[in-house]
Amino acid sequence: MIGKLFEKILLARILHEVNVRGLMRDEQFGFRPRHSTSLQLALLVERINRNFGEKRLTGAVFFDVAKAFDTVCSDGLLYKLTLLNLPSYIVHTISSYLQGRTFEASFQTATSSHRGMRAGVAQGGLISPVLFSLYVNDVPSPSHHVELALYADNTAIIDTSCKPTLLVSYLESYLNDLQWLLSEWRIAINVSKSIAITFAPAGRRFVQPQPVTLFGEPIECVDTTRYLGVNLDKGLTWSPHIDQVRKKTAQSMGMLGPLPNRKSYLSIRNGVLLYKQLIRPMMDYASPAWRSAARSHVRRLQVLQSKCLRLPTGAPWYVSNRQIHEVLGVLLFADHIRALTASFDSKLADVGNPLVWQLDRYADRGLISSPDVKAKGSRGQQTSRSHRPQWPH
Numbered sequence: 001m002i003g004k005l006f007e008k009i010l011l012a013r014i015l016h017e018v019n020v021r022g023l024m025r026d027e028q029f030g031f032r033p034r035h036s037t038s039l040q041l042a043l044l045v046e047r048i049n050r051n052f053g054e055k056r057l058t059g060a061v062f063f064d065v066a067k068a069f070d071t072v073c074s075d076g077l078l079y080k081l082t083l084l085n086l087p088s089y090i091v092h093t094i095s096s097y098l099q100g101r102t103f104e105a106s107f108q109t110a111t112s113s114h115r116g117m118r119a120g121v122a123q124g125g126l127i128s129p130v131l132f133s134l135y136v137n138d139v140p141s142p143s144h145h146v147e148l149a150l151y152a153d154n155t156a157i158i159d160t161s162c163k164p165t166l167l168v169s170y171l172e173s174y175l176n177d178l179q180w181l182l183s184e185w186r187i188a189i190n191v192s193k194s195i196a197i198t199f200a201p202a203g204r205r206f207v208q209p210q211p212v213t214l215f216g217e218p219i220e221c222v223d224t225t226r227y228l229g230v231n232l233d234k235g236l237t238w239s240p241h242i243d244q245v246r247k248k249t250a251q252s253m254g255m256l257g258p259l260p261n262r263k264s265y266l267s268i269r270n271g272v273l274l275y276k277q278l279i280r281p282m283m284d285y286a287s288p289a290w291r292s293a294a295r296s297h298v299r300r301l302q303v304l305q306s307k308c309l310r311l312p313t314g315a316p317w318y319v320s321n322r323q324i325h326e327v328l329g330v331l332l333f334a335d336h337i338r339a340l341t342a343s344f345d346s347k348l349a350d351v352g353n354p355l356v357w358q359l360d361r362y363a364d365r366g367l368i369s370s371p372d373v374k375a376k377g378s379r380g381q382q383t384s385r386s387h388r389p390q391w392p393h
Contacts, residue, residue: 007126010097013090014130023084025137026355030152031129034351037151037228038344041289044149044156044227046359048236049292051160052201059167061157061175061212062225064193068153069128070120071188074098077121077135084134094131119186136187140177145170154228164209167198171212179215191217195225199234230286238293242300248282249304271312272328279308280336287337288344302333 018024019033029035051058077098081091101117121128129152142148142157145166149156159170182189196212196219211218224233224240231241259266259274266274283301306321315324325332331339348356 004126010090010093011127011130014086014127017086017090018130018134021085023086023137024133025139025150026353027142027148028133028137028150030133030150030154034347035353038286038288039351039356040149040151041228041230041286042344043355043359044158045232045236045289047147047158047160048199051199052236055201055204056160056162057164057167057204057206058199059159059161059171059209060197060199061171061219062195062197062227063155063157064190064195065153065155066188066190068187069123069132071186072121072132072135073119073186076185077131080135080138084137094127097127135185139181140174142174143170146174151228156227164198164206168209168212171196175212175214189214191215191219194219196221197223197225197232197234199232199236202235228286230289238290238297241290242293242297245283245285246300246304249279252279252282253308266312268312268328272309272330274312275305275308276330280305283333284337284340288341291337291341298334298337305330305333 015033024032029037029040048058078091078095081094098121101122102114103117104114105112121131133150133152136150136153136155139148139150145161146157146159149158157171157174159167159174161167161170181187191214194214198206198208198221200206208221211221213219224231226232231244233240256274256278259271283304306324309324309328309330310321313324313328322332348359351357
């Protein structure tokens with residue numbers, strides 16, 4: 001408990017110095033105030049959509065960093081913190097925090113002897129993500145055609161061109177510069193788990209370029225990849241992401257079991273609260289990035305929301321889903337997403353990052369203000385909206 005309190009205080013001191021001195025590069029969004037995963041995803045998607053509007057291709061490589069926190073060289077980290085001109089008392093405190101750590105392995109009744117740790121920052125430590133971000137803060141600056149998207153150990157390299165061959169050329173040029181840094185500071189990359197993808201506007205046909213390589217090993221080219229918890233497909237249709245969200249939501253509803261249903265002793269109010277706190281955050285995660293999803297995708301999520309709200313109320317079949325939403329005071333899913341993105345847009349000016357200032361506002365295409373969420377009767381006829389349901393609380 002005291003150790004966690006100490007880490008929290010130390011983290012506050014480190015972040016204060018980093019923010020006041022502007023030590024963190026603009027491309028790094030990990031564990032910085034006002035820099036969320038949704039903001040990084042929105043910026044990445046905006047770059048791709050901007051290229052779509054110009055009929056250009058977007059190439060991207062998403063790295064899998066092997067044992068990111070375990071491979072940080074302690075002496076190298078302290079050296080880099082000194083170069084960043086962090087106050088000496090912070091550097092000495094971090095040195096004391098890292099030095100003298102030991103570990104042991106146990107299996108059944110056998111336990112190994114204590115061994116010293118020569119590298120790595122503590123797994124689960126509050127300051128570990130920030131220390132790793134500072135450790136990789138000196139990655140090569142991108143060129144005119146290449147951009148970076150960094151979130152702690154989640155690293156993406158993006159480039160743009162009209163020709164597929166140039167995409168490979170730009171990426172290869174940057175990766176050649178990056179290889180030296182990775183080797184010098186012993187940062188391991190799982191090339192076999194890293195992914196390359198080419199985003200192309202609808203209707204644009206092109207010959208798939210040859211794969212880019214890192215340390216002589218080709219990086220696999222795919223049509224869909226996952227970055228910061230969101231599935232990105234090469235056309236940004238968002239269909240794979242919505243499919244994954246629906247699958248996770250169905251699994252969570254199954255795990256909750258008998259709680260949100262008409263036979264449960266759980267009150268309607270608590271049943272709705274259960275949905276808002278546990279289910280809906282999975283459905284609306286990073287919605288500012290995928291707000292331009294097709295109306296059909298939004299309707300599919302609306303169907304899930306209607307099912308979740310109908311369970312705790314035990315409403316009869318002739319009560320429409322719209323009436324349930326009105327009585328419970330829950331926004332339709334499209335309106336909920338629109339409210340979230342409006343709040344997101346209103347905070348962009350306060351981020352203080354020049355990359356975010358270039359973030360264009362998305363149009364609300366694809367979201368419908370009044371989706372058809374009425375429940376049909378047994379004969380396929382829609383019920384009248386004049387009926388007001390009354391449920392016990």
